[in-house]
Amino acid sequence: MKKYCFILLLLITVQVSAQDFYLLPKVGLGLSNITNNDKGNNSTRPGFNFGLGTGLIWNEKVGIETGIYYLMLGNKFSTDYISYTAKLDYLSIPIYAKGYVYKGLFLFAGPQFGFNVVRDDGRDEDCLSDIDRVRKFDFSVGVGAGYQWDFGLQLSASYNLGLIDAWKKYPEEWSASGKRCNNIFQFNIGWTVGF
Template identity: 40%
Template structure:
């Protein structure tokens, strides 16, 4: 992960020396879910920064690095469960300015899990564990698609959806962890071993 981050910074530095470059710190709201989980979207935050390299007047490449709170949550018959997976995401976006400050963008994203936590509660009894380091895979790959607006004053707004393309869970390890901690309302048979991340993001930033 350190090597990838270093290569990203070198790429930005090289491009900035030859092209128009903008630094864009961002913060935003996530609505995250996991396929095949039976859950609903879990709110969270994402925060980080990107570097916009203007290749032409209307086309840019925008690599970035973000801390992103993801996972899913669910509630049924008085039982609530929440999976909290945090990632360090590195998107590389290809952005086209289609009309004044309005833009469309898309590109690949590398994700590296930095923490996992499972919370469950039923009838006043709650269980929380962070012993899930082996239950969710450490690497995630996604496709980012979105649109945004860049104001002349520097403020930017964006809306995008990150489509997970890789399986995120290790079925055997996750089932064993659920049995060991006794999370109410969940059994190993509830999992089919395949789940992908999906994250809707609203972001605001400032383009320097």
């Protein structure tokens, strides 16, 4: 499915003028967490994200952007007896609608599809780990805002709200307090290369 979406985007690009298509390499910082964990012992996991986006500007006010990014998600957990970091890293493909509000200021929103590439909780292998129960697919909705300068620099901030449970099955010791979804605040810097 993702291949068809990308091919469709490329075909649409061929029919627009060259200045409306751009590439956008980006890097940034993410602060991720997992919903419905023990709030007293749970904290955010900082991590980097990076990747390459591509976009299409239909007119002065509306555009679409997609790409592929590496996101470091998960959280930190600690008590008096145990401390570990759940590392759930994903290759992520967002499909964002963009609205250009005023000069270089823009807003964006849309779905994001994630594919798990790292599952590690940092605990000893002697322990029974729940990390093997992590889903390989993640789905979220992202919203954000940014600013694009004429010379190419772009800054953005966004929040991704996870919509599906990150785990296939809960470990027996977890309470049934609701879905455990990946959420992340992202702060990115990028450089737009127009064609």
